[in-house]
Amino acid sequence: MNKNNVTQLLSQLSSGNRAVLPQLTPIIVDELHRMARQYMTRERTDHTLQATALVNEAWIKLADMDVRWQNRVHFFAIAARQMRHILVDHARAKSAEKRGGSLHRVDLDEALEITADSITDLIYLDHLLTELEQFDQRASRMFEMRLFSGLSNTDIAEAEQVSIATVEREIRSARAWIQSELGKTDE
Numbered sequence: 439m440n441k442n443n444v445t446q447l448l449s450q451l452s453s454g455n456r457a458v459l460p461q462l463t464p465i466i467v468d469e470l471h472r473m474a475r476q477y478m479t480r481e482r483t484d485h486t487l488q489a490t491a492l493v494n495e496a497w498i499k500l501a502d503m504d505v506r507w508q509n510r511v512h513f514f515a516i517a518a519r520q521m522r523h524i525l526v527d528h529a530r531a532k533s534a535e536k537r538g539g540s541l542h543r544v545d546l547d548e549a550l551e552i553t554a555d556s557i558t559d560l561i562y563l564d565h566l567l568t569e570l571e572q573f574d575q576r577a578s579r580m581f582e583m584r585l586f587s588g589l590s591n592t593d594i595a596e597a598e599q600v601s602i603a604t605v606e607r608e609i610r611s612a613r614a615w616i617q618s619e620l621g622k623t624d625e
Contacts, residue, residue: 518587
């Protein structure tokens with residue numbers, strides 16, 4: 439099925455036509471699985487939240503959202519946000535269980551390569567993205583789309599209705615700001 443058909447099905451779902459769910463679900467779930475697998479490869483192998491559980495939880499939330507889906511890229515941009523929230527909530531729960539909720543600082547490259555010891559890294563990265571969002575929502579959204587969904591610069595540009603150069607600039611800006619915030623903890 440091509441991208442236009444997915445957009446049409448999402449539009450019908452947005453209009454309240456839940457009859458399209460049987461046709462839309464396998465397409466969306468496959469793409470969400472790809473996103474989750476890509477993200478989860480950076481997690482430890484014994485991670486208690488599996489890609490399938492992440493996809494199922496995200497799809498349930500997305501299917502019930504009252505959103506006017508503009509197109510498939512818009513849908514997957516919001517999916518990235520949902521997956522981020524699910525992963526961070528899971529990490530917070532694990533952190534509370536294991537470490538009493540304490541956070542530690544990491545450098546940006548470590549934060550982008552979330553690994554076995556990264557539960558608190560993910561929580562801290564979420565905190566930084568939330569701070570960035572307070573003064574630069576677009577850069578925060580674009581960085582989130584890149585990190586949590588692996589959307590290409592072209593897809594992000596389409597979702598945000600900006601040029602690819604703007605996407606590249608915003609992602610560089612977000613990355614630099616996050617790096618500077620991480621550097622403040624080293625002083």
